Amino acid sequence: MAAAETGSGKTGAFAIPVLQIVHEALRQRMRSGAAASISSRGGGGAANTTVDWVLNIEDRDLNVALSPDGCTAQSRSEKSWGGVRATGGVFASCGGKVYYEVTINDEGLSRVGWSCPTASLELGTDRLGFGFGGTGKKSHQRQYDAYGEPFGQGDVIGCMLDCTAGGSVSFCKNGRQLGEAFKLPPHLQSQVLHPAICLKNAEVTVNFGSKPFAFPPPSGFVALTKAPAAKVAATNGSGGGGTTGHSPSAVAGRKPVCIILEPAKDLAEQTSNCFNDYGKHLNNPALRTGLFVGGIDIAPQIRLLRDGVDIVVGTPGRVLDFVESGKIPSEEVRFYVLDEADRLIADNPDVIIKIYNRLPKAGTGVNRLQVLLFSATLHNPEVKDMAARICVNPILVDLKGKDAVPETVDHVLVRVNPGEDRSWLQSKPEVFTDGCHALDRIGPNSASTPECLSEATKRLKQRLLQRIINAFNMEQCLIFCRTNYDCDNLEKFLNNLGGGGGGGGFRGKMESGKENPYSCVVLAGARSMDERRAALAAFKDGDVRFMICTDVAARGIDIRELPYVINMALPDKSEDYIHRIGRVGRAGTMGLAISLVSEVPEKVWFCTVKGLKPWTAPDSSNTRTTDKGGHTIWYDEKAFLASIETRLGRPIPSMTEDFSLPLELKERLANAGDKYGQQRGGGVSKEVTEHMVQISQNVQQLASLEWRVQTSFLRLKQRWQTTES
Numbered sequence: 090m091a092a093a094e095t096g097s098g099k100t101g102a103f104a105i106p107v108l109q110i111v112h113e114a115l116r117q118r119m120r121s122g123a124a125a126s127i128s129s130r131g132g133g134g135a136a137n138t139t140v141d142w143v144l145n146i147e148d149r150d151l152n153v154a155l156s157p158d159g160c161t162a163q164s165r166s167e168k169s170w171g172g173v174r175a176t177g178g179v180f181a182s183c184g185g186k187v188y189y190e191v192t193i194n195d196e197g198l199s200r201v202g203w204s205c206p207t208a209s210l211e212l213g214t215d216r217l218g219f220g221f222g223g224t225g226k227k228s229h230q231r232q233y234d235a236y237g238e239p240f241g242q243g244d245v246i247g248c249m250l251d252c253t254a255g256g257s258v259s260f261c262k263n264g265r266q267l268g269e270a271f272k273l274p275p276h277l278q279s280q281v282l283h284p285a286i287c288l289k290n291a292e293v294t295v296n297f298g299s300k301p302f303a304f305p306p307p308s309g310f311v312a313l314t315k316a317p318a319a320k321v322a323a324t325n326g327s328g329g330g331g332t333t334g335h336s337p338s339a340v341a342g343r344k345p346v347c348i349i350l351e352p353a354k355d356l357a358e359q360t361s362n363c364f365n366d367y368g369k370h371l372n373n374p375a376l377r378t379g380l381f382v383g384g385i386d387i388a389p390q391i392r393l394l395r396d397g398v399d400i401v402v403g404t405p406g407r408v409l410d411f412v413e414s415g416k417i418p419s420e421e422v423r424f425y426v427l428d429e430a431d432r433l434i435a436d437n438p439d440v441i442i443k444i445y446n447r448l449p450k451a452g453t454g455v456n457r458l459q460v461l462l463f464s465a466t467l468h469n470p471e472v473k474d475m476a477a478r479i480c481v482n483p484i485l486v487d488l489k490g491k492d493a494v495p496e497t498v499d500h501v502l503v504r505v506n507p508g509e510d511r512s513w514l515q516s517k518p519e520v521f522t523d524g525c526h527a528l529d530r531i532g533p534n535s536a537s538t539p540e541c542l543s544e545a546t547k548r549l550k551q552r553l554l555q556r557i558i559n560a561f562n563m564e565q566c567l568i569f570c571r572t573n574y575d576c577d578n579l580e581k582f583l584n585n586l587g588g589g590g591g592g593g594g595f596r597g598k599m600e601s602g603k604e605n606p607y608s609c610v611v612l613a614g615a616r617s618m619d620e621r622r623a624a625l626a627a628f629k630d631g632d633v634r635f636m637i638c639t640d641v642a643a644r645g646i647d648i649r650e651l652p653y654v655i656n657m658a659l660p661d662k663s664e665d666y667i668h669r670i671g672r673v674g675r676a677g678t679m680g681l682a683i684s685l686v687s688e689v690p691e692k693v694w695f696c697t698v699k700g701l702k703p704w705t706a707p708d709s710s711n712t713r714t715t716d717k718g719g720h721t722i723w724y725d726e727k728a729f730l731a732s733i734e735t736r737l738g739r740p741i742p743s744m745t746e747d748f749s750l751p752l753e754l755k756e757r758l759a760n761a762g763d764k765y766g767q768q769r770g771g772g773v774s775k776e777v778t779e780h781m782v783q784i785s786q787n788v789q790q791l792a793s794l795e796w797r798v799q800t801s802f803l804r805l806k807q808r809w810q811t812t813e814s
């Protein structure tokens with residue numbers, strides 16, 4: 090789990106190691122041909138092995154504790170199941186019959202049986218495992234059927250795997266056979282099956298045969314410890330025979346090794362481009378990164394997967410669809426990266442878990458599934474809870490502390506007071522608002538009503554925006570609005586200022602955008618993916634001056650040397666402010682974040698029905714508040730400002746009426762010779778200088794270690810290459 094401020098380079102922090110490890114794994118696979126598959130780390134490991142038969146500390150849920158001898162497992166979680174598998178397994182095709190015993194030590198819920206190393210640890214919930222539970226039910230693929238009889242404290246359950254004649258799983262209770270529970274389906278007949286246990290507030294002790302059994306195994310069955318070495322496989326995570334049933338002999342037909350989730354399509358595309366950019370320096374084999382997001386044609390994505398993809402970058406919905414339908418094979422995935430993890434977790438907790446459940450959990454050390462979470466705002470209880478569910482012993486690398494924002498971003502306010510600034514009464518240039526006050530009296534005579542002040546604020550904000558753009562002579566700026574419709578209205582406003590058409594917007598002629606002082610594009614969820622892509626590209630290339638966007642662009646979007654960001658309205662969550670303003674001040678450049686903050690409450694569009702638009706809302710419900718069956722709310726920016734300032738730990742200064750910067754910012758900028766949109770000069774604050782002195786020795790030590798690691802890696806690589814040639 091890595092928390093670091095916006096623009097500090099988190100993408101590279103996960104992309105480069107992921108690329109390196111995936112590349113090394115593929116090369117290793119090429120070199121060793123059939124002998125070593127990267128899948129083997131999840132696949133149960135080497136055949137013909139002596140197994141030290143115990144429960145595998147590396148292959149368990151975090152809520153399962155193991156005794157030092159690896160024979161007793163305990164979970165005290167009452168809410169969720171916790172699973173663990175044994176260090177060894179048996180080839181389902183081996184032709185033998187094996188047995189182990191489980192003693193139930195207390196009253197909790199337990200499920201015992203067999204599963205593949207890539208199965209969910211929640212035994213019996215997928216197609217790769219078979220369970221028998223204390224309630225007298227057998228389970229496979231989440232189907233629970235009556236079997237045998239219930240069991241509980243003091244009972245001894247014998248678990249049998251018969252690998253003759255197609256294979257079957259059966260159980261005994263206190264020495265009494267309960268009959269066949271499952272036949273092995275064809276897809277498991279080439280797999281390795283491990284003893285597996287799943288507990289809810291329960292404790293059990295296993296005996297794989299290292300001690301005398303409480304009840305003798307049924308005729309023909311032998312203890313796992315007595316199974317011939319040729320029939321068993323150990324989970325050692327360090328290579329050996331693959332067990333996933335596909336050919337490991339070549340790089341062809343390769344399956345994803347890494348899945349990266351992003352909260353927005355645009356960000357997914359940007360990250361996938363980064364992987365392609367960095368990855369092009371790796372060859373033999375070249376790495377393949379695939380983008381899997383909704384809203385675009387599915388056919389090329391499926392073709393890409395058929396050809397083989399190493400790294401999947403996508404949005405949660407599309408990735409889950411593909412994983413569940415088997416189009417994205419998940420059995421070789423070694424990295425699961427949640428970028429902007431707090432947003433993903435807030436929006437899609439179930440999807441994250443569902444994908445995670447499909448990933449292999451076995452293997453040890455670097456061969457084990459690594460789950461990585463990144464964000465500038467990672468410190469919240471939901472993230473912590475999710476980490477507890479999907480990470481084993483998570484480590485938090487927190488570079489700057491909870492509420493860090495880049496030193497390179499200056500923050501200023503423009504107070505919007507329609508009582509004082511009456512320019513909202515002018516009819517030109519024309520402004521466009523969301524229609525929430527279509528039925529209210531608006532004009533100089535009603536200027537003291539909350540409704541009139543609210544509408545006046547909306548009109549005034551657009552006029553102020555024009556003045557700010559002119560005052561700063563802005564060449565590029567990202568403008569955040571609350572809703573898709575606010576974006577549409579602002580686009581119309583800027584297009585009209587720019588004389589309409591003629592490069593005024595995406596729908597106009599983009600090429601002439603630079604000459605038009607108000608040229609703009611829109612990046613918002615309601616726009617098509619093609620339009621979003623074109624808008625972002627035009628803005629990144631500097632072909633248009635303004636990109637109007639919703640919070641869909643608040644996270645991760647990286648625009649080189651962007652000088653300004655403007656908030657037309659403050660976001661209602663302070664972490665969204667941190668991400669929005671983080672679009673400037675990136676990678677050491679200076680940036681200015683300007684927020685228009687209303688002095689009075691604004692009644693704003695608040696859609697409670699998917700797809701409804703203000704102008705299609707029935708019975709004028711776009712003018713009524715949600716408590717009256719409408720689709721508007723009163724929005725109190727002053728309250729949001731207070732929470733943002735608390736988060737920043739300081740008040741945000743206001744600009745003067747003529748839009749000059751507050752003195753403190755002016756002086757800082759002038760002293761350091763800085764300019765917004767350019768690399769910061771000598772303007773490092775006293776605190777930062779002190780901090781740098783404090784940590785410099787450690788940094789030097791780290792740098793020297795890093796140098797040694799990298800050079801030893803290169804030397805190693807040289808040796809490999811020499812050996813190969």
Ligand SMILES: Nc1ncnc2c1ncn2[C@@H]1O[C@H](COP(=O)(O)OP(=O)(O)OP(=O)(O)O)[C@@H](O)[C@H]1O
Pocket residue numbers: 093094095096097098099100101464465644645646647649671672675676
């Ligand atoms: N070591 C580096 N030296 C110079 N530039 C870098 C370095 N690492 C990253 N960058 C650049 O810094 C910019 C910000 O990087 P990145 O987009 O990864 O930030 P981030 O931490 O993910 O930000 P956010 O929280 O907004 O998503 C990018 O343009 C990237 O190319």
